[in-house]
Amino acid sequence: MLNILHHYIGTKVLNRLEPELSHAIALCYLRLLNHRFSRMKGATSGLKTKICGMELASPIGLAAGFDKNADVFNATLSLGFGFVEVGTITPNPQTGNPKPRLFRLPEENALINKMGFNNKGMLYASKNAEKPKLGIVGVNIGANAKSINKVLDYTNIFEFLAHLFDYVTINVSSPNTKNLRDLQKPEMLEKILKNVKSINVSLKRQVPIFVKIAPDLSENNVTEILDACEENGVSGLIATNTTISPKTLKKPTAFEGGLSGKPLLRQSNKILRLLAKKKNESTVLIGVGGIFSGKDIYEKIRMGASAVQVYTSFVYNGPRHVKNMEAELKKLLLDDGYGTIESAVGDPLRSKRRLDPIYFSP
Numbered sequence: 085m086l087n088i089l090h091h092y093i094g095t096k097v098l099n100r101l102e103p104e105l106s107h108a109i110a111l112c113y114l115r116l117l118n119h120r121f122s123r124m125k126g127a128t129s130g131l132k133t134k135i136c137g138m139e140l141a142s143p144i145g146l147a148a149g150f151d152k153n154a155d156v157f158n159a160t161l162s163l164g165f166g167f168v169e170v171g172t173i174t175p176n177p178q179t180g181n182p183k184p185r186l187f188r189l190p191e192e193n194a195l196i197n198k199m200g201f202n203n204k205g206m207l208y209a210s211k212n213a214e215k216p217k218l219g220i221v222g223v224n225i226g227a228n229a230k231s232i233n234k235v236l237d238y239t240n241i242f243e244f245l246a247h248l249f250d251y252v253t254i255n256v257s258s259p260n261t262k263n264l265r266d267l268q269k270p271e272m273l274e275k276i277l278k279n280v281k282s283i284n285v286s287l288k289r290q291v292p293i294f295v296k297i298a299p300d301l302s303e304n305n306v307t308e309i310l311d312a313c314e315e316n317g318v319s320g321l322i323a324t325n326t327t328i329s330p331k332t333l334k335k336p337t338a339f340e341g342g343l344s345g346k347p348l349l350r351q352s353n354k355i356l357r358l359l360a361k362k363k364n365e366s367t368v369l370i371g372v373g374g375i376f377s378g379k380d381i382y383e384k385i386r387m388g389a390s391a392v393q394v395y396t397s398f399v400y401n402g403p404r405h406v407k408n409m410e411a412e413l414k415k416l417l418l419d420d421g422y423g424t425i426e427s428a429v430g431d432p433l434r435s436k437r438r439l440d441p442i443y444f445s446p
């Protein structure tokens with residue numbers, strides 16, 4: 085009954101309101117339930133998997149940007165996500181870009197956002213993070229818009245928050261903070277990674293470090309980023325953030341900000357496939373971008389993702405969506421004879437069976 089109510093509110097009511105208002109209401113609702121959820125069990129899906137030593141209740145995670153301040157991670161875990169990534173959190177609180185800054189494109193199954201890391205800062209997030217967690221919770225970290233030393237921001241926030249979370253994601257791919265994507269250049273990325281690595285080795289419990297990259301990168305860019313990550317102790321890459329390219333739209337129209345959802349699927353898969361082809365065996369990939377179904381997840385897994393994350397389709401389809409995608413994924417795995425998620429990861433690179441041929445084109 086409660087599930088039906090959540091679903092009805094999530095899809096029928098909220099999607100009629102102004103997008104940022106409906107997000108704020110959803111967060112309020114989840115905050116009310118967060119306490120109740122903290123006494124319940126986390127997700128149990130029968131799709132358990134393990135990445136970088138972390139036991140995920142399922143490979144389907146909630147992407148960064150939904151729970152910017154780590155307010156509702158137990159509620160979102162209880163909706164069926166196998167892990168959640170909170171943030172992006174910056175060292176100091178900041179209000180983000182002027183409103184309106186979030187737009188729906190329902191005919192494209194997409195969102196455009198130019199939020200600009202609106203968040204309450206690392207001190208606020210640290211207090212939430214001290215609460216018991218029902219599952220795996222990672223933190224996505226970024227730099228303040230007005231910071232004069234963005235590299236130092238990552239060092240400071242890593243030092244402050246890493247020990248409170250299961251993993252840390254270095255976000256150098258948001259299009260909504262001026263020059264942030266320049267930090268993907270190998271010389272800048274290496275500086276960040278060397279700093280955070282030296283802090284990580286001094287922690288009692290070292291955390292897996294991920295780097296989240298943009299979809300708007302050339303093959304050369306991707307290779308350079310991957311090399312910098314693999315040389316500096318990064319556990320994995322998250323591909324991808326939102327795109328700035330209108331070309332991905334069915335009806336290409338110029339926009340400001342980052343585009344997510346269906347139009348992003350193909351481009352984010354292209355980056356994922358490239359990474360899968362070039363990476364060292366031990367480097368883990370998390371696929372994100374344009375997932376709307378169990379099939380989309382299955383394809384990312386078989387392309388090489390050990391886990392995936394979802395944002396836009398959760399906004400459009402509500403809480404029941406996660407369980408629906410999970411059931412579809414389970415069926416696809418079973419039909420193809422995979423007993424575990426792990427056995428399907430990167431499999432088409434070996435067997436090339438039953439996957440859309442576009443993913444193998446050069």
Ligand SMILES: Cc1cc2nc3c(=O)[nH]c(=O)nc-3n(C[C@H](O)[C@H](O)[C@H](O)COP(=O)(O)O)c2cc1C
Nearest residue numbers: 147148149171172197325344345373374394395396
């Ligand atoms: C409103 C909104 C806010 C977002 N904020 C962040 C963020 O703070 N940090 C981040 O790394 N990604 C952020 N993202 C990107 C998502 O985490 C994800 O990479 C992207 O939306 C692609 O996945 P999707 O197609 O399933 O939405 C945001 C996306 C949206 C739609």
